[in-house]
Amino acid sequence: DSGVTQTPKHLITATGQRVTLRCSPRSGDLSVYWYQQSLDQGLQFLIQYYNGEERAKGNILERFSAQQFPDLHSELNLSSLELGDSALYFCASSVMGEGGEKLFFGSGTQLSVL
Amino acid sequence: QQPVQSPQAVILREGEDAVINCSSSKALYSVHWYRQKHGEAPVFLMILLKGGEQKGHEKISASFNEKKQQSSLYLTASQLSYSGTYFCGTPGEVRGGADGLTFGKGTHLIIQP
Numbered sequence: 001d002s003g004v005t006q007t008p009k010h011l012i013t014a015t016g017q018r019v020t021l022r023c024s025p026r027s028g029d030l031s032v033y034w035y036q037q038s039l040d041q042g043l044q045f046l047i048q049y050y051n052g053e054e055r056a057k058g059n060i061l062e063r064f065s066a067q068q069f070p071d072l073h074s075e076l077n078l079s080s081l082e083l084g085d086s087a088l089y090f091c092a093s094s095v096m097g098e099g100g101e102k103l104f105f106g107s108g109t110q111l112s113v114l
Numbered sequence: 115q116q117p118v119q120s121p122q123a124v125i126l127r128e129g130e131d132a133v134i135n136c137s138s139s140k141a142l143y144s145v146h147w148y149r150q151k152h153g154e155a156p157v158f159l160m161i162l163l164k165g166g167e168q169k170g171h172e173k174i175s176a177s178f179n180e181k182k183q184q185s186s187l188y189l190t191a192s193q194l195s196y197s198g199t200y201f202c203g204t205p206g207e208v209r210g211g212a213d214g215l216t217f218g219k220g221t222h223l224i225i226q227p
Contacts, residue, residue: 002155031212033212035217042201042218042220043150043201045215045216045217048214055214056206056214058216094212099160100146100212102158102161103156103158103215104158105155105156106155107154108155
């Protein structure tokens, strides 16, 4: 168990809908990362927050948005869903240790858009 | 920019060795390695820093050649537990940091008894 909590585990919805994925980082971790994993694209970096502020942005679509709240939990909002958005969405938190910063991944939310 | 990993997949017998390569078109300050077992989340293996020495984790070691902008992961005397997908990641410019950590598409490793 990495200590990172993601809910829900599974989400099934229809095209055009909007969903919210939730992530709670490990206690004390200030950074939250969001990744999308699909068979053909691998593990794609979407966005990163640090202590409530956006820190880095990757290949995140305009239909997607995220935020990190004062209690450090984060939400990823996906709107106007398309079939191609079906994927496994991971969040991770990080800690800086000797040698560098390592990520701890949650167990993911499997999104199926029908 | 996404790093490029090779090979895409490797099938080995238990006890054999494997090398997984990771290269980038941009200057690298560090390379991060993760392993993901089927149906699980990725798990941290190690970080190689620019100017750092080769690192090891169990019988898995890695090197980092900053001039060639490449890193290689070496799996020695592979065990069944090594099966999974290996990802290398390249971050922004913070030495050892993980800001904007971007992963390659992964190398699938299958170990057969």
